[in-house]
Amino acid sequence: MKNNDFLIISTADWDSPIQTNKQYVSREIANLGNRVLYVESLGVRKIQIKKKDLLRIFKRIINNILIIKKKEKNIWVLSPILFPGATNKKIIFINRAIFIFNLFIAMKLLNFKKDYLWTYNPLTPLYLNIKKFKSSIYHAVDAIEHQPFMPKKLIKNQEIILSKKVDKIFVTSKNIINKLKIYNSNISYFGNVCDYEHFSKSLTTHFDNIPLDVKKINKPIVGFIGSISEYKLDYKLIYDVANSLKGINFVFIGPTNDNLHHSNLNRIKNLNNVYLLGYRNYKYLPSYCAYFDVAWLPLIHNNYTKSMFPMKFFEYLAAGLPVVSTDLESIREFNKLVAISDDISKIKISITEALKNKNSNLKNRLSLAMENTYQKRTRKMLMELN
8 A cells, every 4th residue: 555645643752752653553554655644632631730741742843833743754743732631612713623624724735635544543533524534444453531630431432432433443452352342343453562673772781882881780670661650661560570589670761750659660760679760752663672681571451551552562572671561452462472460489499580581582583573564564554455
């Protein structure tokens, strides 16, 4: 599939510190010879008076001066300025008018056709006439209504409307399939995948290229990379396991500004064998993985993670790391290649065993990661559209 125009409605800004499905899928579609107009977050979540949100608003204002910006080959980004977290009908009406005007100008400037609408935003029906596109896709990758400060009722209602209107639904979780299949039978499951080429660089990273901030930490190291937030990670589990395995160092890499109660995070930080290094640029992550001995997914159980397929799973495998995880439905099918348990005693045993047998099943782990890449998955998804 090539020479088509794809309007992608995202729930994340293009330059977001954590790159996800939205950016990767856009790149793969563009790499196949299609044009992509990527619409940044439309402000689903209520704004919080935090440095991160204020910086995003300032950046959005600066970006909006240019209307659209070319970010990569075949990819343009639109950054509309809307009232965030709108639930009032009048504010939603104003947001819709602003967005439609911005989109009209952008599409005119690019001579952009209404070929494909590919949306990640369940509130899309509030902003667009979906039926004006030749084909429409809802890519449901998260249960975002269960994230903090989200308008839960509005999202649920609009997601039902969206699911009924689109031509195709792709999901990354079997739990989301069960939620949406009653509204649209044309639904397919494609779990999250990885950038194998990028993370497999970990396997050939020379010691001299290991970042100093992690290299000064004594081995063995159990590592985590991703958003460090209490609605995703089980802080009690992390504390109990790290506090018990004092001879092992636990390194966490990722932003921490989504935490509501910093006392929970501080309790972990106060442990002598826990290191929170903060956000690190995506291009350096394989170098950090190269110094890890075991990768950990200490995910909490809640309504959000119930519908989650952790992106880091295949990224860890691509980096050649053995993986220990809490029991998520989305990765149970891979239980021969990942240690899965919610029991603290079993988790400690799994970590200890993984440290002893780091190369066990390495070939199979790499093979599995190699089969689950953005390139391969996007091509399969596009074939279903054909």
